[in-house]
Amino acid sequence: MNCDDSRIYLPAYLDDELDIAESLRIQKHLTECRDCRQAQDEQLALRSALRDPDLYAYPSADFSKRIEAAVRQAAKEEARSQRSSWLESLRLGSFRWFPAAAALVIVATIGVLLVINSVRSSHEQVIASAVLAGHIRSLQPGHLIDVPSSDRHTVKPWFQGKLDFSPPVPDLSELGWTLVGGRLDYVDKQPVAVLVYQRRMHNINVFLWPNHGSADDTIREEDAQGYQILHWNGAETTYWVVSDLNNAELLEFARALRGH
Numbered sequence: 001m002n003c004d005d006s007r008i009y010l011p012a013y014l015d016d017e018l019d020i021a022e023s024l025r026i027q028k029h030l031t032e033c034r035d036c037r038q039a040q041d042e043q044l045a046l047r048s049a050l051r052d053p054d055l056y057a058y059p060s061a062d063f064s065k066r067i068e069a070a071v072r073q074a075a076k077e078e079a080r081s082q083r084s085s086w087l088e089s090l091r092l093g094s095f096r097w098f099p100a101a102a103a104l105v106i107v108a109t110i111g112v113l114l115v116i117n118s119v120r121s122s123h124e125q126v127i128a129s130a131v132l133a134g135h136i137r138s139l140q141p142g143h144l145i146d147v148p149s150s151d152r153h154t155v156k157p158w159f160q161g162k163l164d165f166s167p168p169v170p171d172l173s174e175l176g177w178t179l180v181g182g183r184l185d186y187v188d189k190q191p192v193a194v195l196v197y198q199r200r201m202h203n204i205n206v207f208l209w210p211n212h213g214s215a216d217d218t219i220r221e222e223d224a225q226g227y228q229i230l231h232w233n234g235a236e237t238t239y240w241v242v243s244d245l246n247n248a249e250l251l252e253f254a255r256a257l258r259g260h
């Protein structure tokens with residue numbers, strides 16, 4: 001080892017960072033070279049001088065507080081920027097999710113509407129079957145009328161005490177529809193009012209009960225087993241009209257009834 005190498009390796013040797021072979025080589029040089037030994041002594045002196053406690057500066061309590069406050073503030077800002085970038089990415093992400101989410105909502109809504117419609121229509125089918133059965137039953141002798149009267153002032157009070165609602169009993173005689181009476185019947189296990197009108201010996205059964213759902217004045221038509229079934233939901237009353245009268249005339253009757 002020459003002196004140039006020795007001076008390069010000396011600090012590492014003093015820090016005990018050389019492997020054994022290198023350490024032995026520099027040790028050998030130091031014993032043989034006075035200049036390098038002197039350089040070693042100078043470095044050792046410098047090192048011990050740097051360890052002098054008087055050379056150290058101790059921060060004041062105030063200075064420490066200011067540093068701590070600055071660090072805390074920086075940490076807070078860092079957290080805030082991370083949070084906002086997280087929100088930003090979430091917002092961007094939700095835009096990416098939007099088409100899929102919207103499609104899911106649409107599919108779910110259509111599904112719910114289909115279910116509601118099929119439940120509603122199947123319930124209406126049950127009611128339609130019940131009123132048709134009630135109509136056919138009423139055609140048997142002695143079943144049509146409980147209170148025979150063409151006077152609405154006789155028929156309407158007759159329902160009092162028999163039902164928990166007071167059915168409207170319109171007089172349509174001037175329009176050619178003769179009231180012949182009323183009776184109690186059961187539809188879907190509920191007691192309902194039935195008004196019976198006639199035209200040319202055709203009986204018209206009007207089943208009615210309070211409408212607790214939404215109103216829909218549109219008259220819906222159905223024909224079954226040779227009978228016409230008309231239905232609409234008035235603001236207060238649900239109407240089901242059944243007759244073997246022809247469709248055009250029964251529709252005329254239904255409109256007259258709806259108008260009262």
Ligand SMILES: [Zn+2]
Pocket residue numbers: 002003004006029033034035036037
């Ligand atoms: Zn040397």
